[in-house]
Amino acid sequence: MSLLAPERPVRTHLADPPARPRSRWAALPVLLVAVFMTTLDFFIVNAAGPAARRDLDAGATAMQTVLIGYGMAYAAGLITAGRLGDLYGPRRVFAAGLALFTAASAACGLAPDAEFLVGARIVQGLAAALMGPQVLALLGTLFPGADRARAFAWYGATVGLAGTGGQVVGGLLVAVDPAGLGWRTCFLVNIPLGAAALLFAPAVLPRGERSVPDRNGLDLLGAALAAAGLIAVVLPLAAAPEAGTSWWTWPVLASAVPLFAAFAAQQRRRTAAGRGLLVDPAVFRERGFAAGLLCIALLFGASAGLTSVLAVGLQDGAGLSPLAAGAICTALNAGFFATSMHTGRLTGRLGSRLPLIGAAVLAAGLAATGWAAPATGTSVPLGLIAGLAVTGAGMGLLMAPLTAAALVGVRTRLSGTAAAVLGTVQEVAGALGIAVTGLVFHQTLGAGLPAAGDPRWTTAFRAASVLLVLAASAIAAVHIRARAVRD
Missing domain, CATH: 1.20.1250.20 (MFS general substrate transporter like domains)
Incomplete structure (x- = not known):
């Protein structure tokens, strides 16, 4: 056994x-x-x-x-x-x-x-x-x-x-x-x-069979x-946009190391005793699951990173009101919704090529968004709106196919564990994307908060966009590698 x-x-x-x-x-x-x-x-x-x-x-x-x-x-x-x-x-x-x-x-x-x-x-x-x-x-x-x-x-x-x-x-x-x-x-x-x-x-x-579960x-x-370790990682990253780097940020992040080490040791003891594990390692050996996780992490990290710096760039950098900035962001949402409704039909036509196309569209949209970053405090270039729409379209082309591809090879008995790991990766990647993209953005921006229309806002936004384009390109690279392994 x-x-x-x-x-x-x-x-x-x-x-x-x-x-x-x-x-x-x-x-x-x-x-x-x-x-x-x-x-x-x-x-x-x-x-x-x-x-x-x-x-x-x-x-x-x-x-x-x-x-x-x-x-x-x-x-x-x-x-x-x-x-x-x-x-x-x-x-x-x-x-x-x-x-x-x-x-x-x-x-x-x-x-x-x-x-x-x-x-x-x-x-x-x-x-x-x-x-x-x-x-x-x-x-x-x-x-x-x-x-x-x-x-x-x-x-x-x-x-x-x-x-x-x-x-x-x-x-x-x-x-x-x-x-x-x-x-x-x-x-x-x-x-x-x-x-x-x-x-x-x-x-x-659907109803399942009735029997006594394994206690x-x-x-x-x-x-x-595991929960404590995840909170120690995600909480400082999620709180940073509102609270900044506080006295507790680094100690809490550091505490994740002993927590995860204790979790690993405890799981080894349960394995030696022949007892059930919280996360069955077999799930990471399921066909396409590990590569799918990495692709989804890159997608969610890029998405969260973009929205975090976009809000700051539009309001503080371009001098727009929150309502006007929200109206600009609807271009991103509209692009996502327009393409996500058609991914089922497109998957039937394009198969495993669809994620590659989606990654290319996403990278192009992010590049266009960065290039058209607002440089004045009075207007927003139409190119920015177009870039956001293309970016949203790329995200919409990727979300469902990447999720389905990650889970398609997972056996039914591991489906709950796989879905949970997938959701956890999404959450952690989103927080990490905000933290890393924000770090690049603010380091490029420099000390202090420039006035609206200052060229440093454009430079900072473009630097963050380069990072996000690299993340989108990595999705394509990982997917190509995964296809080569499967084939």
């Missing part, structure tokens, strides 16, 4: 009966509602934050924790959530996460003070983590062949719609102020969506060590 295998029989997804075509597509809206809600909540708080701070008389630290706490809980819980999906089945864990997310959204909307809101947001993040790996695992299981490309195209489009519309939806809800609820509506809007998804989930999601399969100590 393999040391990585459960010691007792567990319910496995391999025996699940194949879903009929109609029932497969009936499950898709339920899964996408969960994706939409959890993605929207990353961004909608940016619009609700100022009003919530005034209403709750909260300090800056508390509201920063409201913003960051969700993402930290999400990143820290993904690996454990993936393991739970492997042990108990993605359907059950998804339903539990959906119910918890809906309840936590109600708690956020009814929060009497900032401390309560922070706690509810952390629970929201954990609930989102429970759902995230299960959505990807269920999409991979339910949709074989050409249908998988279409399903992941809808997944990518949903992520793009929620991400691009988050601040817009939040702003509208706060402005309209239904029932006098103000910022609370940004959280309460999840209740009808979550309730509807919970109502239909039992009828449309040694869930490694709680390993989960705690």
